[in-house]
Amino acid sequence: MPNYYVASDIGGTFTDTVVIDSAGTVGRYKSSTVPDDPAQGVLDTLVLAAEERNRPLPDFLADIEVFAHGTTVATNAMLEGNTRTVGLIQTRGFGDTLTVMRGFKGIGLDEESIKRFRTLVKQPPVVPPQLTAEVTERIDYAGRVVCPLDEDDVRRAVAELRAAGAEVFAVSLLWSFANATHEKRVAEIIEEEVPGASVTLSSEFLPRIGEYERTLTTAVNASLRPVLKTSLDSFEKTLAKAGLKTGPLLMQSNGGLATFAEVEKRAAATVLSGPVGGVVASQFLGARNGYRNIVTTDMGGTSFDVGLVLDGRPVMSNTTLIGRDELALPSVAVRAIGAGAGSIASVRNGVLQVGPESAGARPGPACYGRGGTRPTVADADLVLGYLNPDNFLGGRLKLDVGKARAAIDEHVATPAGLTVEQAAEGIKTIVDARMADLVRQVTVEQGYDPTDFAVFAYGGAGPLHAFSYGAELGCPRIVVPITASVHSAFGIGCSDLTMVEELSKPMQTPPGTTDHSSALPPAELNATFEELSTRARRDLVAAGADKNSIRYAKSVELRFRAQIHVLTVPIEADVLTADDVNAMIERFVEIYEGRFGKGAAFLDGGVEITTFRVVATSPVPRAEFDTGALGDAQAPEPGTRRVFSGGEWRDAAVYRTEHLREGLRIDGLAIVELRDTTVVIGPGQDAQVDAFGDLVIQNR
Template sequence: MPTYYVASDIGGTFTDTVVIDAGGRVGRYKSSTVPDDPARGVLDTLELAAEERGVPLDRLLADVEVFAHGTTVATNAMLEGRHSTVGLIQTRGFGDTLGVMRGFKSTGLGEDEVKRFRTLVKQPPAVPRRLVAEVTERIDYAGRVVCPLDEADVRRAVAELRAAGAEVFAVSLLWSFANDAHERRIAEIVEEEVPGATVTLSSEFLPRIGEYERTLTTAVNASLRPMLKTSLDSFDRALTEAGLRSGPLLMQSGGGLATFAEVERRAAATVMSGPVGGVVASRFLGARGGYRNVVTTDMGGTSFDVGLVLDGRPVMSNTTLIGRDELALPSVAVRAIGAGAGSIASVRGGVLQVGPRSAGARPGPACYGRGGTLPTVADADLVLGYLNPQNFLGGRLVLDVEKARAAIDEHVARPTGLTVEQAAEGIKTIVDARMADLVRQVTVEQGYDPGDFALFAYGGAGPLHAFSYGAELGCPEIVVPITASVHSAFGIGCSDLTMVEELSKPMQTPPGTTDHAAALPPDELNATFDALADRARAHLVAAGAAADGIRVARSVEIRFRAQIHVLTVPFETDRITAADVDGMVERFVEIYEGRFGKGAAFLEGGVEITTFRVVVTSPVPKADVDTGALGSGGGEPGVRRVFCGGGWRDATVYRPEQLHDGMRIEGLAIVELRDTTVVIGPEQDAEVDGSGDIVIRNR
């Protein structure tokens, strides 16, 4: 009986799936996303996989050993305001925490919105003040009870919140991470007053310092839990009814998989579920190709996402930005803008703009022939000749060139006085420039030189546009992996079962300290890490992981005393010694000066550990991946006219069966893969490696 490893990623426009068989061979499948029934899009891709293998869908699913999934449910719920109403309980005197907030008026806004100074205001609080109740209690920074919990006050608060419309409850008390007794008792009282109510405790979900961030993240998590559970239950039920026997796993923002039950408890940890997969895949394939530093660029139908792999590791962020809220959850650092193949072009005040609005999956770009009438990037690519109208989605969707030309003519060409081709090239130029700018923000503005990175281009549209924005950035190599069109799904399939546990436990060194281990005792550090690791291991074992295969990674969040810039420093050893503590401080200074400039560190002022974190992983069974899918190299390439650089030019066109290991391609050229299109620019050459990846270099 064959065994399959399956991973899917539901995007705003397309749903991607990879099916890896026991021999490691990777099958790639795409279908249109069905917004009202996301599981339908996944089943459509699985039916393609079953058809290719000549078996019924239920037979294919019965042979699936691992099914991993990336979802945008939590992300969309936050951005669209479709989540449960939260009743928030806080310490008396601190009910305005979310209203005061911490941040800037520009947080989470696009360039155009930031420039509108007259209307620039902070976002509304995540929980309206009428849904925030204060209760009498107080615990100090050391975890000592200063004022006992008034249980009658709690019952009054719960009744008031229910009357105000609260559907779920969040509890975030002052210093609860130092002593969680009051929060746990409040949860018991809520259950007594509202049996079966969903309650999220900050001391359980996010026991870390930072009152505003902890409260915000706890409230957001509470609001997302019911919708995520409903969606995951529906998804699980649809797959089970279709024949799946193994319980699906879900990708988390931090880069690992978790069971549906665990993810429902930590719903806010899934808001970057899909984009993170592409970074994980790039790290995996980058290691195979010898690329230690990679800038990842994912251009799909709706957005353009950028991340970094530095020295073989995905760059992590201590926070997750979603919409205008910054959640205190670690995640693989991914920045995004509304620049995808479905981004709509418009003329405002005589100026051509592209995005952030997207045509989405329905109706989609005009060329899809599904009722869309507004011009998009995909329409421009088709008019310019880069896209073959007969080769979209493997030929399952024939693109309509005339509808694309008509949309561009009406909405862009005539308002600007340009020809249709000039307008189309203008659309492409603008979106490429916007994408290059985002890559600069992630690299140059963080102190990195793009010339030190290989650029991985993926997503349905990334391989077509990377020749342009990659060349502008000066990256020495642009790598289009063979998995490009389903790269995020492939990364999800390469991930392991993961659990993160953290705890804020501030520890400081006095000013002028040279013996750091005296102020930060190794035994105390080890004991804190051990307690967190034991709790995380228990969660993984409960999820079915083998105890002897679990790996533990330890790190701390550390800053200079009296400063706000917190950086993450890992410990590379299982048992921490005095020498390891000194090495941690040295590494912190190195990272700090790399970020803020040589000489910026002030070690004489002392350092402070704020938070301890452990990441435990258990390898998910998977085959040795073989992404290679090269042809025999026979046959003559074709030629197609492409509008490039202001005029029509001949481009050499290659089909997948003509590619072979070591093959060199001189630009201007187009490679039409079954599921994506790769363009090599006129001043570039490319080489095909043994895995089928195409590496583009400037001449």
């Protein structure tokens, strides 16, 4: 029997799974997420995959060679406050680091919240003052011990934190990234005082400059580790009991996979575990189809996520924003708003609003018939005629048009003085406009022209709405990949084992320097990169990687002296020479002026390297992917369905999977009903099926 390569993505409403066999054939499966037992939602999709192959579930699971998945456990735990209570230990005199904070009061808030100036306040600190303890010690910027660690002070601090309710511990001393001796001794004392306690050291987890960012991220990681470990242990045991033989891998925010054992130590690195999968999948398919610049748009049941692939590479961020906290962890840059198929519509003060509140998986939209009574975007899509009530989830879930109409009538149409159809179209128009606005923020506001990009539309609801928000942006092509409904899961299956190692080691050039290599010795830079590469290689080999397969991507964070914010500059050379160092500074100036304008750079003031980073990757064994699933040229003529569009009922052609074949052109207004999603081609648009089964929509 063939070996299988499986990837799952557990979303807020649906769980998606792709199964790839040794021939490269991709199977797509969806099931409702089970919030109280996420592993059950994954098992439900695996049951569908096993049934399709006429195999008992245990036999099918035993043949899985690689199993990877993305999870929202860490994200939900942070957003819902279901984390462990952290006791934080800091250098004496710096216990207010988290309370003082850094940044703007509006970080992480939507536009409406930012406008409420009277209530615009800083978020509560991740660790409150009563759970923060200071200890006597001091190491200077060069790693020299200025004041020895007072061990009795540490024991007193641990006792006070335990009495205050600390369940786990985080240690973030001022210059620990330059010398970790004191932090390591603090960890030993905690173990002596509280055997078996979970401890996160900033010098091990995030050895980088910036006491606020490092302390915040270390504390968040400490709070998430037990939560993620409990979830992952339960997940692994459930699948192993069902018959899975291989150890699962987990998607990280940086777009790479890691073993459960490694991820447990770096729990905060998984807060974007699911959304980044779609960006990775878009990069993979874009390279195959010839798209170098891509706007990735993922509309699921709960949120709308946007990312960028620029010149064939996902755009990365030095930080990860979750809620109102900005973690100092690199991630694939993804922006999100609460705009999904489950977003709830309401009339407030006479104004129609959609989201960010979502009906989620339980009870879900009113049309699901699971107890939901409030109208959602999915209910509007059904009332407008875009969704076929008998074809949702391949016919496994019948949608109730009557309940959808009743919910919209009661909560939107009647309060707003509209017909049900007008209210439904208003809901769709508002959510489409919100999504288009987010895409503008990611493109136009960052200096990119949307007309230079293809839009990849995916997620369960993305293909239905992309014709509207994509056309509004003026993007030349809207690509709906055949994997659209399970695109993030597919991206997880495209990913490699990844380890990120970084170290802050400030190095400056004097003002007026022209030969930068004289102040930034290549030998010292190479030694630092080699140290980080060795660490990453060690961890990857421990996870089962072949050391000869490992690839390394090096970069530095650079800034002009006396500035706060940094830019990341990639390093292409395997071994840096003096010319390479000078070229690195030239590249920094180019990136800087590209971001802030020609002439904005000030080299005469000198530059500073703050942090070195190495991203090591090792390919996960996998089959070649063949996502194509083209139909029969002898398929019957497409049907028609009435759709409410532009304020009136119109006839729309309706195509199904069996109609799709390479080169087929579809004129809008038209609907394409796939087994697991619905694609809409709007008026004034046409679509063509490419060789891989993807639909490419263009304005006529």
